[in-house]
Amino acid sequence: MGKLGSYIRNSQVWKSIFRHGVPRDRRTRVMAIMSNVFLHLHPVTIRKSGVRLSYTWCMGGLTFFLFLAETITGILLMFYYRPTPEYAFPDIIALRSVITLGLLREIHRWGAHAMIIAIWLHMMRVFLTGSYKPPREFNWVVGVILLVLVMLLSFTGYLLPWDQLAIWAITVGSNMARATPFAGHEGPGSSLLTLGGQPLVHAGSDAKFMLLGGPLVDENALLRFYVLHCVFIPFVVVILISVHFWRVRKDGGISGPL
């Protein structure tokens, strides 16, 4: 076994991938972080308090891990799911009955809920350690935007099963847009906006219409939420997570007493 191991580690293939020896001493351990693009998200050394679970609760890391898990299960789900009123519901049923080990949807759904909890607790930890204070003010703001996006990710995904639970939850939520001041047709002030005596903001032109692509939660809304859920929001989230991680390092790593 030992021989085989050292044969593999000395082979050209292995050495071309990992450009350092087994991380046993300080130099190779530093190399392990520096020469790997994924691990290189980390600094090489870190404050002792920063690795203690009781300090960070690892909630930011957990949020990120759940985001990865959601991405992977989400991509797999996309193979089976068609976002039209005709197919969406039967496709969801098939996920459970037809597919081997049909846990994909379960993992994706509970992972999404868990991500919401994790991100709230991450924010709570950041707040309670005062980690938003200078120089980390801006990263907190990036975090708040991520918070909104993660909740919107969950919300847009909620519609996709296209069952009673889905359309009515989204109806309740999107009805709020109807009440946007000036921009919703039942919002304060919108009746003041007229053009040539005609109301400018009505059920066919207001904020809710824009959100749903129609006056009601129907096929346009399904398509819109599908694209938002699978492409648009994740795309923005990936960019912002990159900024977030970059800033954690540039702002001096995990916070700690000065």
Next chain:
Amino acid sequence: MDAITQIKDWINLVSRPEIFLGAATLLFVLILVFYKQLTHPAAAIVVLLASVGGYAASMLDKNFRAIVGKPDNVPITMLLFMTGFFLWLALRQAAVNDTRMERGEPLLEGKPDDKVLVWPDLVYIEFMIACVCTIVLIVWAIAFAAPLEEPANPSIIPNPSKAPWYFLGLQEMLVYFDPWLAGVVYPSLIILGLCAIPYIDVNPKGNGYYTLKERRFAIFTWLFGFLILWVVLIVIGTFFRGPNWNFFGPYEAWDPNKAVAMVNVNLSELFWAIWLHKPMPDNPLLRELPGIVVFLGYLMLIPPLALVVRPVRRLYEKMGFIRYSLMMVLALFMALMVIKPVLRWTVDLKYIISFPEYFFNI
């Protein structure tokens, strides 16, 4: 009636939003005041056992199980226990740090030059967490099937229709505020307010370690917002609201025919008809004048008047005009989330200002 039914009836009774919110707030204040004693591990274990025991016993009740045990509501239970645990963890460390600072001892978090290598120390922890989280997710997925109801049908409206659980605090606010406030203005203010925190909070202390003593006001305000105005409202909105958004205790069956008398009055009616015994003015502006005066006075007079208080004045001097005004407006809107419900419970107030013609009701 046996003892268990009596206890259940009593709990149903005291779960009414006004009592539940009041009790939660009281508990919250007690925890923050006596955090040093209450976070003692022995006290924490008693609380943990009591809440797990209470939860488990409640699961025997079929009405409780029907709503709390619903797969989509399981995350709320997780949220409650995890928030409780992490609140304890944070306040415990704050208590230790605060005691240490009084004695001039070093903090739990140590000095900046205490460093370790990321490989293996951090990478190892991340890997373990990823494994544990994967296992938890898979077990969770096996234990609870993802819910799927009847196919979407635009002509059958479920009663109650609820948003996803993480928005239910806002939906619960709809009891007290119109959609434009609960659904648009408040969410925007929450996002804006959160973003503004680092720029409003000028207290340089408590950066990078757990403490309560050095940041009492900031921590009190934020935790009140998160724990009471967000998490507790989610609990009420999900567990205690049944058909027609009527209140139901945790052990009560959801009866769609439960009738609740609604006798809410507007401030204008209170003012003109009940206090002055006059007919309501025809001019809407005049009709709503008392409410407008009260509301604008609330927003515009309290910030300058508060400066009479010494500590507020010192705060103002540190913060400057813009930060102070922003903080006050945000704080006053947050307080309104408490004041309006209290007015509803005490004097049946519906709207402070009401222009139904323009959907403008506060």
